[in-house]
Amino acid sequence: MERVIRGGFGLLLALTLPIWSAQGEQVPEDNRPDFDVVPRNAARTVLLHAATPECDTVHCCLSIEAGQPRARGDYEIVLSCNQYADRIPTIVTKEGTQLTWIRSASSGSWSDGKTTRICRHFYRFSPAKKGEYRLRCLDLSFDGVAYDGVLTIQVGAPELNAVPTSLLWVAGIGCLLLAEILIRIGCRNEAQVDTADFIRKHRRLPLNAEGVWAHYLLPIMLLYLPLFLALITLTGMVSISTSALLWTSGVCVPVAFVLFRLQYRRLFFRWRKTVLPPERIDALLRELAEQYDWTIDHMDRDFFVAHTHPAWWSATWGEQIFVAHDRGGIWINSINDLNKRSSIVSFGYNRRNIRRVTEAIAAREKDTHSPM
Numbered sequence: 233m234e235r236v237i238r239g240g241f242g243l244l245l246a247l248t249l250p251i252w253s254a255q256g257e258q259v260p261e262d263n264r265p266d267f268d269v270v271p272r273n274a275a276r277t278v279l280l281h282a283a284t285p286e287c288d289t290v291h292c293c294l295s296i297e298a299g300q301p302r303a304r305g306d307y308e309i310v311l312s313c314n315q316y317a318d319r320i321p322t323i324v325t326k327e328g329t330q331l332t333w334i335r336s337a338s339s340g341s342w343s344d345g346k347t348t349r350i351c352r353h354f355y356r357f358s359p360a361k362k363g364e365y366r367l368r369c370l371d372l373s374f375d376g377v378a379y380d381g382v383l384t385i386q387v388g389a390p391e392l393n394a395v396p397t398s399l400l401w402v403a404g405i406g407c408l409l410l411a412e413i414l415i416r417i418g419c420r421n422e423a424q425v426d427t428a429d430f431i432r433k434h435r436r437l438p439l440n441a442e443g444v445w446a447h448y449l450l451p452i453m454l455l456y457l458p459l460f461l462a463l464i465t466l467t468g469m470v471s472i473s474t475s476a477l478l479w480t481s482g483v484c485v486p487v488a489f490v491l492f493r494l495q496y497r498r499l500f501f502r503w504r505k506t507v508l509p510p511e512r513i514d515a516l517l518r519e520l521a522e523q524y525d526w527t528i529d530h531m532d533r534d535f536f537v538a539h540t541h542p543a544w545w546s547a548t549w550g551e552q553i554f555v556a557h558d559r560g561g562i563w564i565n566s567i568n569d570l571n572k573r574s575s576i577v578s579f580g581y582n583r584r585n586i587r588r589v590t591e592a593i594a595a596r597e598k599d600t601h602s603p604m
Contacts, residue, residue, distance in 0.1 A: 269312040269350055271295055280313075280369065280381035290315045290374045294324070294367065294383045296357065301387045303362045308334065309355040309383075315374050316351055323370040324355045331355040331367070359387045404463045411452070416441045428534035431556040431563050437499045439570075447495055447567070449574035454488035491576060501556065501563035502586060506593050508600070510557045516592055517555060524588065526553065533557065539569055540585070549573050553585050564589050 269291050270277050277295035282288040292313035301307055309331060311322055321333045334354040341348045359365060367383040422430065422438035430438045439447060458481040465477070506513070510533060517536050521528050526538040529552075536555040542548055549572040556563040566585035568575045 269293055269314050271297075271310050271312060271352070275300075276383065276385060278381050278383040280372065280379045282377050282379050287377045290377075290379065292372075292374075292379055294369065294381060296383070296385055301357075301359065301385055303359050303387055305359070307357045307359075309357045309367060311353040311355070311369065311372075313351050313374070314349055316349075318373045318376065319371060321353050322372050324353075324367060325370050326357065326365055326367050330370075331357060357385075359385075362387050401463070404460070407459065408456070412441070415444050419444055428556045431501055431535075431554075432558050435501050435503075435563065437501070437554060437565060437567070439499070443570045446570045446572075446574050447499075448492060450576050451488040451491040451495065454484045454491070457484050495576060498567055498582075499565070501554070501565040503561060504564055504590055504593060505561040506597060508593060508596060512596065513555075513557070513562060513593065516596055517589070520588060520592055539571070540581075542581075548578050548581055549575055551578060551581050551585055553589070555589065562593075 270293050275296055277293050280292040280294060282290075290313055292311070292315075295310050295312065297308045297310070309324060311324060316338075321336055324331045324333075332355060334356055336351070336353045338349065338351040340350070357365075357367070363386075365385045365387060367385065368381065369379070372379045419439060419441050423440035425438055427438060430436075445452070458477060461477055461480060508516075514531065514533075514536070517531070517538075518528070520526065521538050525541055527541065528536070528538045530537040534557050537552065539552045540550045542550050548568065550569040551566050552569050552571075554563075554565045554567075564586050566578075566582040568578055568582070
């Protein structure tokens with residue numbers, strides 16, 4: 233089971249890390265020109281300046297459209313300025329390679345005797361692989377004054393939502409089926425062993441696959457919650473930020489590990505040394521079952537199993553009581569009923585069941601040794 237948890241954690245990382253990407257940085261407010269030529273949907277922008285400050289009179293910028301740049305995706309690079317350039321369209325290069333010009337657009341307005349103009353030129357940016365790209369304008373000038381600047385773009389891994397939605401859902405369901413297969417393989421030996429012999433040897437209750445799902449359901453679901461959120465994000469059903477996914481994983485995984493360890497420790501039995509023979513102990517267990525309304529599921533010379541019947545207002549779904557005979561004493565345990573809904577708390581009922589058995593044995597031993 234521990235291997236299954238580690239495998240689920242590795243699978244979670246494998247599916248959530250690919251959606252990590254570097255978000256574009258906005259131009260600081262104090263660096264923006266008085267006349268804002270930066271497109272409203274720009275995700276990353278660099279202002280272009282003249283070589284000499286006294287000649288820097290044109291407001292001009294190079295930007296990429298809003299979004300998270302990914303490899304094998306198509307994006308638009310926008311060159312915006314408030315004056316016509318000497319060369320139209322201006323050449324924009326990517327690591328020395330010329331980008332494809334798409335179109336140009338300009339608009340103007342007149343107010344208070346002043347004419348306001350915005351000129352924009354659009355270019356296609358199609359990164360082939362992830363990494364850092366440097367874009368710059370070639371021979372950009374206004375009235376003979378050269379302007380320059382470099383737009384640095386960090387491109388992440390390819391978009392996973394390019395994969396068909398049905399394939400992602402098949403992958404998600406396949407992860408659950410894989411977990412089922414791993415659990416059945418890991419529990420195949422425990423499902424076939426003699427329970428009493430296993431308890432005497434390992435001091436722990438063996439579980440089959442159904443018992444594992446019932447006993448560890450909550451930590452398993454906590455492990456798969458970030459995976460589910462990643463899947464619905466990749467399919468476009470909802471939009472969840474990378475930081476939210478990482479925070480969810482950072483909370484769910486440690487909590488799942490703690491709950492897994494807690495549930496695992498609850499499977500271990502407590503040793504009670506006694507001088508009573510097995511026949512006397514079996515008779516005592518029958519009396520306890522009748523007194524506390526336990527239903528006996530199994531009883532032989534080696535092993536005793538019973539389950540409780542909680543009232544409808546009870547805080548639990550019920551418990552199972554296990555007693556295994558051994559030389560010189562018995563092994564006792566009580567856990568939440570594996571045949572009912574999964575639960576991680578018993579509100580003290582399991583300790584109460586164990587205490588009832590041990591106190592009854594102590595009282596019977598006292599009666600045995602008391603003088604007639």
